[in-house]
Amino acid sequence: MIYQERTTSQISSKAKIGKNVVISHGVIIYDNVEIEDNSFIGPYCIIGEPTAGYYKNRAKHFHKKTKIGKNAIIRSFTTIYEDVIVGNNFQTGHHTVIREKSIIGNSTSFGSFSELPGYSKIGNYVRIHSKVMLSENNVIEDYVWIFPFTVLTNVKHPPIGEFQRTTIREYAQIFSHAIILPGITIGKNSIIGAGAMVTRSVADERLIIGNPGKDVKSVREIKDASGDMVYPWKDYLTEYRGYPWQNKI
Numbered sequence: 001m002i003y004q005e006r007t008t009s010q011i012s013s014k015a016k017i018g019k020n021v022v023i024s025h026g027v028i029i030y031d032n033v034e035i036e037d038n039s040f041i042g043p044y045c046i047i048g049e050p051t052a053g054y055y056k057n058r059a060k061h062f063h064k065k066t067k068i069g070k071n072a073i074i075r076s077f078t079t080i081y082e083d084v085i086v087g088n089n090f091q092t093g094h095h096t097v098i099r100e101k102s103i104i105g106n107s108t109s110f111g112s113f114s115e116l117p118g119y120s121k122i123g124n125y126v127r128i129h130s131k132v133m134l135s136e137n138n139v140i141e142d143y144v145w146i147f148p149f150t151v152l153t154n155v156k157h158p159p160i161g162e163f164q165r166t167t168i169r170e171y172a173q174i175f176s177h178a179i180i181l182p183g184i185t186i187g188k189n190s191i192i193g194a195g196a197m198v199t200r201s202v203a204d205e206r207l208i209i210g211n212p213g214k215d216v217k218s219v220r221e222i223k224d225a226s227g228d229m230v231y232p233w234k235d236y237l238t239e240y241r242g243y244p245w246q247n248k249i
Contacts, residue, residue: 014063015048018070030082031063039072042094046079051100069106081118093130105142107242119163123170125243135182137163141170143234143243147194152180169204171234189232191219205232 008025018037030048054061069088081100093112111130123142135154164183175194193209219231
């Protein structure tokens, strides 16, 4: 275990820190946090941040388990709440916020200033780019890409009404500045174009553009400047950041 400027960090004696973990200055790690081997925690991160009950009655608050898998890179000013389970090879940018009751798979990343409000399940190899605002009750499946400034919503008539679940199926791509309204499912391999407002569920392999979003064609009809097919992208992107199928080609 390696500590940088350990005297400026606050690490609970009830936390479990693995081998070869770097904890930078100004880090706060609460009770019942587990950080597995070969992880890096950048300056001024908070791991295991308590929920509201802690601030109402600290003496009776029990910190729920927070687990960070192996080989994580958690960059400066990231806050990860208690009751969060993160897989191996996780990365964040700076100022990322991950709220309680979230489960995140392996090799997933969150960009700088992105936020996951909690109560969500995020799959493996998901790419959440910078300044993305997700919502509670998301299900985001494996290999999804969500680009900057995307917003997911979860209440149709706020502040009235119950939270609705948003589901994004595997390999879907949500391009910059898109807005996803509550209770919607985005189909497998589908593409939501930049700036689109999605008001209804999207079938597999469809391209949605505009405000309100319109289904214009199959993603298989999209061609690059040379006239070559590029989607579904898994069929054409043979090598990227250790995707597991690339070694089988």
